[in-house]
Amino acid sequence: MVRELPMGPATREAYGAALVELGKSNPNVVVVDADLSKSTYTTKFGKEFPDRFFNVGIAEANMVGIAGGLAHSGKIPFCSSFACFLIDKGYDQLRIAVAYPRENVKVVSSHGGISIGEDGPSQQSIEDVALAVTLPGFVVCVPSDAAQARDLVKRAADHKGPVYIRTGRPKVPTIYTGGEFPFGKSRQLEDGKDLTIVANGLMVAEALKAHDALKDDGITARVIDSYCVKPLDAEAIERASRETGALVVAEEHSRIGGLGSIVAQCLAATTPAPLEQVAVDDTYAESGTPQQLLEKYGLTWKHIVAAARKVLGRKARPSTPPTAGKAEENEPHPFEV
Amino acid sequence: MPLTVDELKAKAVQVRRDSIEMITAAGSGHPGGSLSETDLLVALWFRVLRHDSKNPQWAARDRFILSKGHGCPALYSCMAHAGYFDPAILPTLRKLGSPLQGHPDRRFIPALEASTGSLGNGLSIGIGIAHALKLDKTDARVWVMVGDGECQEGQVWEAAMYAGAHGLDNLTLIVDYNKKQLDDMVKHILPMDPLGGKFAAMNWNVMEIDGHNMQLVVEALEESRKVKGRPTCIVAHTITGKGVSFMENDPKWHGVAPTKEECAKALAEIGA
Numbered sequence: 001m002v003r004e005l006p007m008g009p010a011t012r013e014a015y016g017a018a019l020v021e022l023g024k025s026n027p028n029v030v031v032v033d034a035d036l037s038k039s040t041y042t043t044k045f046g047k048e049f050p051d052r053f054f055n056v057g058i059a060e061a062n063m064v065g066i067a068g069g070l071a072h073s074g075k076i077p078f079c080s081s082f083a084c085f086l087i088d089k090g091y092d093q094l095r096i097a098v099a100y101p102r103e104n105v106k107v108v109s110s111h112g113g114i115s116i117g118e119d120g121p122s123q124q125s126i127e128d129v130a131l132a133v134t135l136p137g138f139v140v141c142v143p144s145d146a147a148q149a150r151d152l153v154k155r156a157a158d159h160k161g162p163v164y165i166r167t168g169r170p171k172v173p174t175i176y177t178g179g180e181f182p183f184g185k186s187r188q189l190e191d192g193k194d195l196t197i198v199a200n201g202l203m204v205a206e207a208l209k210a211h212d213a214l215k216d217d218g219i220t221a222r223v224i225d226s227y228c229v230k231p232l233d234a235e236a237i238e239r240a241s242r243e244t245g246a247l248v249v250a251e252e253h254s255r256i257g258g259l260g261s262i263v264a265q266c267l268a269a270t271t272p273a274p275l276e277q278v279a280v281d282d283t284y285a286e287s288g289t290p291q292q293l294l295e296k297y298g299l300t301w302k303h304i305v306a307a308a309r310k311v312l313g314r315k316a317r318p319s320t321p322p323t324a325g326k327a328e329e330n331e332p333h334p335f336e337v
Numbered sequence: 338m339p340l341t342v343d344e345l346k347a348k349a350v351q352v353r354r355d356s357i358e359m360i361t362a363a364g365s366g367h368p369g370g371s372l373s374e375t376d377l378l379v380a381l382w383f384r385v386l387r388h389d390s391k392n393p394q395w396a397a398r399d400r401f402i403l404s405k406g407h408g409c410p411a412l413y414s415c416m417a418h419a420g421y422f423d424p425a426i427l428p429t430l431r432k433l434g435s436p437l438q439g440h441p442d443r444r445f446i447p448a449l450e451a452s453t454g455s456l457g458n459g460l461s462i463g464i465g466i467a468h469a470l471k472l473d474k475t476d477a478r479v480w481v482m483v484g485d486g487e488c489q490e491g492q493v494w495e496a497a498m499y500a501g502a503h504g505l506d507n508l509t510l511i512v513d514y515n516k517k518q519l520d521d522m523v524k525h526i527l528p529m530d531p532l533g534g535k536f537a538a539m540n541w542n543v544m545e546i547d548g549h550n551m552q553l554v555v556e557a558l559e560e561s562r563k564v565k566g567r568p569t570c571i572v573a574h575t576i577t578g579k580g581v582s583f584m585e586n587d588p589k590w591h592g593v594a595p596t597k598e599e600c601a602k603a604l605a606e607i608g609a
Contacts, residue, residue: 030472054468062461062495069465072450075472077465092455093492097462101443101452 001216002209002301005173012110012167014146016041018153019078023049029157030075032056034063039169040080040110064090064105068097071104076157082116083109083125083166087132098162099135105163106156107132112142112166113252114285114293115202121284125166130257132164133230139163139183140230142251142259144204147176148227155183166201168252170290173205175225186233192220195308195315196240196247198263200226203250203278209301210248214308221308229259234266241271246315248276248307252299255279274314276307339384342551348418349379349551353580353607355414355427361600363431366439367407369590370484373515373575375411376549381480382415385558390420393448397477400450400466404459405484405513406440407592413437421448457490459483460510464500467508478562482511486518489527494535500568501540508568509561510541513548517577517588536570548573580607 022029023045030052037043037055046053056063060081067079080086086109087094098105114124132140139159143149149167156163163183181187189204190211199207204225211221222244224236241247247267249260260277267273278298285297294300340348352375360366382388387399403412410430417424422436429435436445440454451462463481470477483493500508512532516523523529533543542564546553554573561569577591578584581603595603 030468051472056495056499059495059499061457061492062464062499065458065461065492065496066465066468066499068451069462069467070469071465072462073466073469073473075469093458093461096452096455096458 002212005175005205005208007171008174009146010168010171011143011146011149012039012041012169014149015108015110015153015165015167016044018150019045020048022154022157023052026076026157028074028076029078030054030070031078031080032063032067032070034058034060034081034085036081036110039082040108042078042080060085060089061093064093065097067105068093068101068103071098072101076104076106078106078108080108080110082111082123083128084123087125087128091131094135099137102137102161104160106165107163108153108156108165108167110167111169113168113201114280114297114299115252115290116169117290117293118287120287124285126254126280126284127257128166129229129251129253129259130261133257133262135162137161138230139228141165141183141228142200143167143227144201144225145172145175147174147178148181151179151181152227155181159183168202170202172202175204175208181227183228184231184233185228186236187225187227188222188236189225190221190223192222193244194219194221194246195311196222196224196244197250197304197308198224198226198237198240198247198259199250200229200259201252203252203299206299206301206304207250210304210308213301213305219308219312226259226263229262232262232266234270237263237266238270241267241273246274246311248278248304248311250278250299250304253279255281274311276311278303278307342555345379345383345551345555348383349376350608351418352379352411352414354604354609356410357581357595357600357603357607359410359413359427359430360594361597362428363594365431365594366410367592368584368595369517369577369588370405370408370513370515371411372579372581372584373548373577374405374408374482374513375579376551376554377482377511377513377573378411378415380551380554380558382419384555386480387477388419393421397475399478399480400463401480402451402453402459402463403441403482404453405456405482405487406453408484408513409441412441416448422446456484456487457492460493460496460500463508464496464505467505470507477507479508480511481508482513485512485514485516485529485532486523486526488512488529488532497536497539497541501536504540504566505568506565509558510568510570512570512572513575514572515575515577517586517591519588519591521588533570533572540567542567542569543572544569545572545574548575549579582606
């Protein structure tokens with residue numbers, strides 16, 4: 001039986017509430033938004049602290065540049081829009097006005113992933129994590145629930161340097177009641193010996209359900225919430241690889257360039273093990289309800305279970321190097337799917 | 338001590354010489370725009386800006402951003418002669434390990450208010466700084482210089498609309514209107530006229546001046562400090578390669594270094 005998790009607020013709502021708390025405790029916290037403040041939930045901060053809230057209109061490039069200038073002058077700007085508009089339209093400015101001069105800007109997007117639903121692919125961000133992690137010096141986080149989002153937002157304000165936090169549109173299951181989520185770390189939610197499921201964002205709840213389903217079949221899975229994509233908790237990932245020997249990485253993002261790529265890169269350099277990804281294929285999605293899209297594009301606990309079975313098959317049948325001059329013709333290459 | 342107009346003119350000769358020598362030594366760089374902006378930069382750094390090279394992080398200092406970052410040789414020369422670093426390092430422009438990077442880089446020179454080089458970024462950064470200065474209730478001013486070709490970037494107009502709408506009167510934008518860009522004359526690539534009219538339509542106070550008339554440059558810059566309720570845009574009509582006859586008005590000199598022979602000829606024209 002897979003567990004039922006109580007539904008909690010969306011991570012974007014947690015962001016809005018945390019911002020108001022930050023505004024009260026730190027007069028240097030300012031917010032810039034690009035006409036999506038009702039959706040990103042920065043509007044609460046704007047009402048409470050109008051002098052420290054700058055709605056720049058529909059002009060993301062200018063918004064990110066303004067955030068860089070505010071940070072340059074000692075403010076702690078939180079800069080928000082939908083993930084695809086904020087990162088994609090503001091990318092040159094994230095390079096030139098934030099990452100390159102190492103300005104203390106906090107970039108917090110909403111509407112990450114395909115779970116925004118009906119608005120369709122122009123608003124669905126499946127590339128933002130990949131784009132954010134390549135900006136030198138950026139910390140990149142994808143919180144899985146409201147409590148974690150709140151802690152990460154507060155942590156971002158205390159951190160000296162640029163941070164990207166991706167929040168989501170839909171309400172998400174509650175995983176934590178509180179707790180500390182330091183940058184560069186992860187949280188192990190279940191232990192197991194057969195494989196490890198590494199997930200972030202709304203795929204963490206799915207990973208826990210997959211854990212339960214696998215357990216019913218006698219398979220024990222370790223579950224790691226890798227809420228900090230960069231810096232990755234490499235120590236926990238390497239240990240998981242060493243101790244369980246197989247991994248599934250689940251994320252609501254393109255399978256290229258996100259958590260799966262970074263975990264694979266980490267393991268290739270340290271403790272290689274069979275790895276399967278549960279992610280959005282190299283394609284754009286479509287309109288639909290969030291649940292319909294998550295099912296159609298392969299982002300549910302059932303997909304994690306299928307990936308787990310596949311990776312366990314590869315683990316049981318480790319590929320051996322072909323003997324000289326004699327290729328193993330009948331052995332499928334592990335990456336030919 | 339702020340310099341007199343005659344002293345500023347003499348300083349501009351020095352800065353033009355430095356730019357040509359630096360770019361020649363580097364073997365690459367942008368002489369055309371460095372020479373066109375020189376009189377504007379000299380007026381700012383030696384007369385108009387409130388700054389103190391002994392205290393580069395002074396909270397009440399004016400902030401200057403060279404958004405057209407490729408014009409940095411002239412900026413480096415001004416800052417060196419204003420005491421921010423030893424003029425002896427000017428010949429290290431663009432060389433490995435030098436703080437004088439190919440485009441302005443705050444990591445190497447913290448007194449630079451922005452790292453630039455990707456065109457279109459400076460005005461937005463300046464707006465952020467202008468907002469922060471107002472929040473901090475200081476009367477320091479933000480000065481941003483852009484090129485006319487740079488104004489083809491959409492971000493410039495996002496920022497222009499915003500600054501005008503918000504009446505950011507602690508902000509002066511200076512357009513080095515030299516009418517050349519890398520590939521050709523601006524009017525042949527994407528005409529910008531009427532440039533001042535565009536800013537005026539966005540609630541900017543606009544002044545159009547001869548950017549090589551030092552008296553007028555000083556007056557316009559100082560006048561902009563007094564304008565309330567609106568940001569000021571100074572459209573400074575300039576000449577690419579100003580001071581070197583074979584560089585003037587020739588887009589070829591946007592981004593090509595002179596040879597040693599051309600350098601000697603240029604220095605002879607600029608004078609001493």
